[in-house]
Amino acid sequence: MRWMDAMARVSVAEFASAGGLVEVGGVEYDSRRVKRGDVFVAMRGGVADGNRYIESAIAQGAAAIVTDSREAYDVLRLMHPEVGAALVERGRRALAEVSAAILGHPERKLALSAVTGTNGKTTTALLLEQMLRSVGRQCVLIGTIETHVGDEVRDSEHTTPEASDTLRVFADGVKVGATEAVMEMSSHALEQERVWGLPVDVAIFTNLTQDHLDYHGTMEAYLAAKLRLFEGEGAPAPRVAVVNADDAVGEAVIRIAGRSNVMTYGLAGGDYRAEDVVLAAGETRFLFKTPKGDLAIHSPLTGRVNVYNLLAASCAALARGLALEQVAAATEGLRQVPGRFQVVPSRNGVTVVVDYAHTDDALRNLITLARELVKEQRGRVITLFGCGGDRDRTKRPRMGRAAGEGSDLVVLTSDNPRSEEPAAILDEALVGVKETGTECIVEEDRATAIATAIRAAKAGDIVLIAGKGHEKVQILKGGTVPFDDVAVAAGVLAELER
Missing domain, CATH: 3.90.190.20 (Mur ligase, C-terminal domain)
Structure with a gap:
């Protein structure tokens, strides 16, 4: 792909095309992984500044540089006129937009369900993926424990990776016939715009309790980061918002999700409820009350917290087109989530x-x-x-x-x-x-x-x-x-x- 085409939808302050002849084939934000012909996105982070590694990236063969530093851009124009260069205000947004263009926009070929909340993200994401797979749909999963590309299982380094890494996984999923993607979206990732431009079809909110105040500072800021999922991060608001009505901030999430179709769940409240709950070791039973009818749910998972996780995943599965009977059948065979009870x-x-x-x-x-x-x-x-x-x-x-x-x-x-x-x-x-x-x-x-x-x-x-x-x-x-x-x-x- 030509450098100019890769940058066509990126908001740039200044742009140098190097004669328009630069061809690019990949994108990286880590200079150690740069290959010949890649675009290197140099961005300032909380700990490190990628602009310090521009020379290293060029030595590795980078054909173009995107930077969020005016000083670095000016040096590039002077010292490396043969290299494509672009100055941007927000490095992570540029990383997402350039990656999507070079990889052929795989995010547009998958229906994405995203889970956020303090607790339950991993379990809910894994349960939803299992439900979708139970009706024959190929899936991509990105989460804390592991990453799935169809039947392939990969290690996960972060709960929510940088945009280029996520989009590469999506592209690999499209290659093997995936039509669905499920991912955890952490408050850090939402705040840092690591998920910029991803069109979310179904957004799921589990709960909010104290955590990560070392990063966010206050519970208000922590909640605001979570709410960004329901506003849309460089993409339209989700089509459907699945919200825990029993949580103390559930109403705040519902207000923000006003542009979406809202499905509320819970034990005490919500349109989709669990009643007559029976809990035992290795077994959970409840009556799933829904506006479309009631259904008995039986799962090998344990505990009241997993009732909430099952409700969240079931609502999302319904939003993705599964029938009530398909959800009930899927819950019978759900596997244990590693490290969760x-x-x-x-x-x-x-x-x-x-x-x-x-x-x-x-x-x-x-x-x-x-x-x-x-x-x-x-x-x-x-x-x-x-x-x-x-x-x-x-x-x-x-x-x-x-x-x-x-x-x-x-x-x-x-x-x-x-x-x-x-x-x-x-x-x-x-x-x-x-x-x-x-x-x-x-x-x-x-x-x-x-x-x-x-x-x-x-x-x-x-x-x-x-x-x-x-x-x-x-x-x-x-x-x-x-x-x-x-x-x-x-x-x-x-x-x-x-």
């Missing part, structure tokens, strides 16, 4: 669960579910958790309080301390636990802490290992090391069962 097999009567809960609200919901499951056996709830470093510090005592209020024993340990000292993080979380008076064991080493929690349990008890879920590494001050909560727990159980 994942039960580690045990033969000693102790239930061990690994879950991603990493906010006080998610932790409270997890413990409430565990309490319901052990009620008949009069078992105890043992909760292991930690708090992430370099993240919102104000939620640490809140998480400690949530753990202490619902548990019989709390084991406080490291999560991903990152650049912080683990002991300092533990001290801040311990304040909340102490307010409840619940017994608490503090063990900085996570593997030792998991062993301590499981060894403290007796038959009929449930051990919750919270915070990291599906993650396979632990991020420490000295670097990243392999760590898998499920594998560590399974190892401890195997020793006890010998």
